[in-house]
Amino acid sequence: DQRVSCSVPISGHTYGQPSFLYPPMITMDSSNDMFMAFEYQISDYPIVAGICINSTYRALPIYGDDFVNTVNAIAEADGNIHVVGSIYNYRYYCTGGENSESFPFECAAIWKSDTDYTAEFLMVPELPYVYATRALSVSVDNGHIYVLGNGSEYHDGEYYVDYVGYWLDGVFHDQTALLTSISKMSSFSVSQIEVHNGVVYESGQYVTSETGGYYSHVFYIKDGVLTVLDDIVGRSADFYVVGMRVVNGVVYMAVNDYDGITWRPTPKLIVGNTVTTLTPKDDTYFAQAYSLGVNNSGVAYVVGAITPKLGGLDQGAIWSTIAEPKFYDNVSDFTGVILK
Numbered sequence: 001d002q003r004v005s006c007s008v009p010i011s012g013h014t015y016g017q018p019s020f021l022y023p024p025m026i027t028m029d030s031s032n033d034m035f036m037a038f039e040y041q042i043s044d045y046p047i048v049a050g051i052c053i054n055s056t057y058r059a060l061p062i063y064g065d066d067f068v069n070t071v072n073a074i075a076e077a078d079g080n081i082h083v084v085g086s087i088y089n090y091r092y093y094c095t096g097g098e099n100s101e102s103f104p105f106e107c108a109a110i111w112k113s114d115t116d117y118t119a120e121f122l123m124v125p126e127l128p129y130v131y132a133t134r135a136l137s138v139s140v141d142n143g144h145i146y147v148l149g150n151g152s153e154y155h156d157g158e159y160y161v162d163y164v165g166y167w168l169d170g171v172f173h174d175q176t177a178l179l180t181s182i183s184k185m186s187s188f189s190v191s192q193i194e195v196h197n198g199v200v201y202e203s204g205q206y207v208t209s210e211t212g213g214y215y216s217h218v219f220y221i222k223d224g225v226l227t228v229l230d231d232i233v234g235r236s237a238d239f240y241v242v243g244m245r246v247v248n249g250v251v252y253m254a255v256n257d258y259d260g261i262t263w264r265p266t267p268k269l270i271v272g273n274t275v276t277t278l279t280p281k282d283d284t285y286f287a288q289a290y291s292l293g294v295n296n297s298g299v300a301y302v303v304g305a306i307t308p309k310l311g312g313l314d315q316g317a318i319w320s321t322i323a324e325p326k327f328y329d330n331v332s333d334f335t336g337v338i339l340k
Helices: 091-095 176-180
Strands: 025-028 034-041 048-053 056-059 067-077 080-089 105-112 130-141 144-155 158-168 171-174 185-196 199-210 213-222 225-228 238-247 250-258 265-271 274-277 285-294 300-308 315-320 326-328
Touching: 025 067, 034 067, 034 080, 048 067, 048 080, 091 105, 091 130, 105 144, 144 185, 158 176, 158 185, 158 199, 176 185, 185 238, 199 238, 199 250, 213 238, 213 250, 238 300, 250 285, 265 285, 265 300, 285 315
Parallel strands: 067 130, 105 130, 130 185, 238 285
Antiparallel strands: 025 034, 034 048, 048 056, 067 080, 080 105, 080 130, 130 144, 144 158, 158 171, 185 199, 199 213, 213 225, 238 250, 250 265, 265 274, 285 300, 300 315, 315 326
16 A cells, blocks of 8 residues: 655656556566556657656657557566567568558567667568557566567458467467457457466457347467357456466456446456456446456455446555455556566
8 A cells, every 4th residue: 555656757848747648557576676667648749658667767768750659568577577569660660571661550569678678579470461560468488578469450441450479589479360260250359468387378358240249258378279268257248358367277367347238347357267246345336457466376456446427536446355345545546466
């Protein structure tokens, strides 16, 4: 419950506060230094990526005409910090192919502390209609860097999320066929990656078009084997996976379940084959999850927010498997959690 604040620099700008602040993600190293990565925008200036080291801010560097589109994840390993997201630049830096004049182009990127947070692009093989690549999640295992990502193509006047996979030390491993082979597939997305001793876990959700409408399904992939959790959580109008952790071989997932009627989320915690609904303080609030942390003993914490149904300010929320929920009326929401 001790607040540690970090101020975003605003000197030189007409407007004194960010007009847009993306919820930060957090990690911690063995020295208990805290790192928060986020993006923000002041007025109509380009989006800026930043990182706070304890209470000290520094910008995540870009080059020339680059500008940040999003920052999606942060992870620590062996004293090094890794931040992933995407930067607008020339097509060449995303694919290694031609058409370098095509700008702006969304390129997956990684910033690492051991290279002084110099932005590095994560390339995918040249594809005919590739329009964007995005880095969504990062995990480091035995010195190897795994980055989960997706990409979209543009053709016939439409944008598509056409491929997913992960970069292993900068080399892209395409896993699109694993999901596109699902019967009645309509769309899919991936959320998080975690690797333990070379075993790769990925989480996500996909939508099928069936009689009666569209249905969303939660899944995880373990070393290329797909496990769908319909038997545990069922099908929904929409699911969104906000967290996955793997401890002692058990998969933990936090999801928001949208019912298709109110389109308000119901947060749920999945532990192996058990599902627990995370409730607000009473029935006058909605609840939503943002992040998941699990310690080495298997104790899980989900953080997020509750919202008054009749209007009012959000309150930060923390649910755990060992205590009653806690709600904070001086915090609008909690967006990241790390346990060390």
